[in-house]
Amino acid sequence: xxxxxxxxxxxxxxxxxxxxxxxxxxxxxxxxxxxxxxxxxxxxxxxxxxxxxxxxxxxxxxxxxxxxxxxxxxxxxxxxxxxxxxxxxxxxxxxxxxxxxxxxxxxxxxxxxxxxxxxxxxxxxxxxxxxxxxxxxxxxxxxxxxxxxxxxxxxxxxxxxxxxxxxxxxxxxxxxxxxxxxxxxxxxxxxxxxxxxxxxxxxxxxxxxxxxxxxxxxxxxxxxxxxxxxxxxxxxxxxxxxxxxxxxxxxxxxxxxxxxxxxxxxxxxxxxxxxxxxxxxxxxxxxxxxxxxxxxxxxxxxxxxxxxxxxxxxxxxxxxxxxxxxxxxxxxxxxxxxxxxxxxxxxxxxxxxxxxxxxxxxxxxxxxxxxxxxxxx
Numbered sequence: 001x002x003x004x005x006x007x008x009x010x011x012x013x014x015x016x017x018x019x020x021x022x023x024x025x026x027x028x029x030x031x032x033x034x035x036x037x038x039x040x041x042x043x044x045x046x047x048x049x050x051x052x053x054x055x056x057x058x059x060x061x062x063x064x065x066x067x068x069x070x071x072x073x074x075x076x077x078x079x080x081x082x083x084x085x086x087x088x089x090x091x092x093x094x095x096x097x098x099x100x101x102x103x104x105x106x107x108x109x110x111x112x113x114x115x116x117x118x119x120x121x122x123x124x125x126x127x128x129x130x131x132x133x134x135x136x137x138x139x140x141x142x143x144x145x146x147x148x149x150x151x152x153x154x155x156x157x158x159x160x161x162x163x164x165x166x167x168x169x170x171x172x173x174x175x176x177x178x179x180x181x182x183x184x185x186x187x188x189x190x191x192x193x194x195x196x197x198x199x200x201x202x203x204x205x206x207x208x209x210x211x212x213x214x215x216x217x218x219x220x221x222x223x224x225x226x227x228x229x230x231x232x233x234x235x236x237x238x239x240x241x242x243x244x245x246x247x248x249x250x251x252x253x254x255x256x257x258x259x260x261x262x263x264x265x266x267x268x269x270x271x272x273x274x275x276x277x278x279x280x281x282x283x284x285x286x287x288x289x290x291x292x293x294x295x296x297x298x299x300x301x302x303x304x305x306x307x308x309x310x311x312x313x314x315x316x317x318x319x320x321x322x323x324x325x326x327x328x329x330x331x332x333x334x335x336x337x338x339x340x341x342x343x344x345x346x347x348x349x350x351x352x353x354x355x356x357x358x359x360x361x362x363x364x365x366x367x368x369x370x371x372x373x374x375x376x377x
Contacts, residue, residue, distance in 0.1 A: 019077060026073030030065055037061045037254065045260045046326050047286040055138020056131075060254050064130060064247035071244035078237045086230040093223045097212055103202040104224055107191040114191075118184055122239055125177040126246035132170045139166050181239055195224050261325050267345045272352045274302035275337050276323065282331030283318060292318050296332070317358060324353050 038061060049057070093101040143150065143159050150159050203217035278298040284291045292315040300306055308316050321327055322334060325346060334341040336349065362370055 018080065022077045023073050026069050026076075029072045030069040033068060033251070034061065034065050037065065037251065040255055040257070040259075043259045043262065044257055046321075047260070048257055050286065053134065053138040055136070055141050056134040057254075058141065059130065059134040059137050060250055063133065064250050067130075067243050067247035068251060069244075070240045071248070075237050075240045075244060082230040082237065086227060089223050089226045089230075093220060096216055096219060096223075097206075100199065100203055100206065100212065100216075100220055104195050104199050104220065106198060107194045111188065111191050114187060118180065118238065121180055122177065122242035123246055125173065125180075126243045127249065129170070129173050129177060130246060130250060132166075132173055136163075136166045136170050139163055184239070192224065192227060195227075196221060199224055261328055261346070263346055264343050266343065268339055268343050269345045269348055272344075272348065273337050274300075274352075275335075276300040277335040277338075278319075278332065279335065280332035281319075281322070281329045281334060283315070283322065283327065283329050285327075291330075293329075294331075320355075324350050324355060 041057065041061065090101070090105075093104065139162060143163060150156060199217065199220045203212065203220060206212045207214055207217065276299070278296045281293060281296040281298075282291055283293040296319065308319060310316050318327070322329055323341075325341065328342065336344055341349070363373065
C-alpha cells in the first residue's frame with residue numbers, strides 16, 4: 001500500500017512539473033513571438049500597411065499568437081500524456097493476450113483515417129475563420145475610429161448593417177467548423193465502443209475454448225476503457241494543432257515580408273548639415289501604374305525656408321514623405337549633404353526631422369507626452 005501511495009504521489013508530482021514546465025515555456029514563447037511581430041511591424045514599409053487592413057495586422061499580432069501558444073502548451077502536454085498512457089495500456093494488453101489485443105485494435109485504422117480527414121478540414125477552415133475574424137476586427141476598428149464622422153453624416157444604420165453582415169459571415173463559417181468538431185468526439189467514442197464489442201465477442205470465444213479466463217476479458221475491458229482518454233485527447237490535440245498551424249502560417253507570412261527600407265551595410269552616421277537635393281526623382285505608389293511625382297529636381301539649402309504649393313493630389317505630401325524615407329523614390333536620387341539618402345542611418349535622418357503629418361493622431365497618453373513624442377528624455 002505504501003508503494004501504491006508513493007507511486008500515486010510521484011505521478012502527481014511529475015504531472016505538475018510537466019504542466020508547469022510546458023505552460024510556463026509556452027507563455028515565454030508567446031511573449032517572444034509577440035515582441036518579434038511588433039518589431040517586424042515597426043520595420044515594415046508603408047507599402048505593407050497600404051496593402052493590408054489594420055484589422056488583419058491586429059489579429060495576427062494578438063489572436064493568432066494566442067493560438068500558436070496552444071501548440072507549445074496544451075497540444076504538446078496532452079500529446080505526451082496521450083502517448084505515454086496509450087503506450088502503457090497497449091503494452092499491458094499485449095502482455096495479457098497478444099491475439100485479443102490485435103482484435104481490440106481493429107478499429108485503429110478507421111480512427112487514423114478519420115483523424116487524417118478531419119485535420120485537413122479543420123486546418124482549411126481555421127484559416128478561413130481567422131481571415132474572416134480579421135475582416136470583422138478591421139470593420140469594428142474602422143467604425144469606432146470614425147465614429148464622429150459616422151454620426152455627423154447619420155450613417156449609423158449603414159455601418160451597423162455592414163458590421164452585422166461581416167459578423168453573420170463569421171458566424172456561419174464558425175458554425176460549419178463547430179459542426180464537424182462536434183461530430184469528432186462521438187465518432188471516436190463510437191469506434192472505441194466497437195472495440196469493446198469486439199473484445200466481448202472474441203474474448204467470449206476464447207473463454208469457451210479455455211484460452212483465457214473471464215477475468216482476462218474484464219481486464220481487457222478496463223484497458224480499452226482507459227484508451228478512451230487518449231482517443232479523446234487525440235481529437236482535442238488535433239483540433240488545437242490545426243488551429244495553431246493555420247495561425248502560424250499567417251504569422252509566417254507576416255514575418256517573411258521583406259523590409260525594403262533599412263540601413264545600408266555601410267551607413268553614414270556623421271553630423272547632418274541639412275543640404276537636401278532631389279535629382280530626377282519619380283515616384284509611384286506600390287500597385288499603381290500612375291506616377292505621382294515625375295522628374296522632380298530640387299535643392300534646399302541648410303536653414304532655407306520653402307513652401308511647396310499645388311492642387312490636391314499633386315504629390316506635395318508624397319514629396320515630403322520621401323525625405324524621412326517613409327517611402328523610397330521609384331526613380332532618381334535624393335541626396336543629403338551630397339550623399340545618397342539611402343546610405344544615411346535611418347535613425348540619424350529621422351532624429352534631424354520635425355514631421356507634422358496631415359492626419360492628426362493622439363496617443364492614449366497625456367497632452368505633454370503627445371507633444372514631446374519622439375523626443376528622448
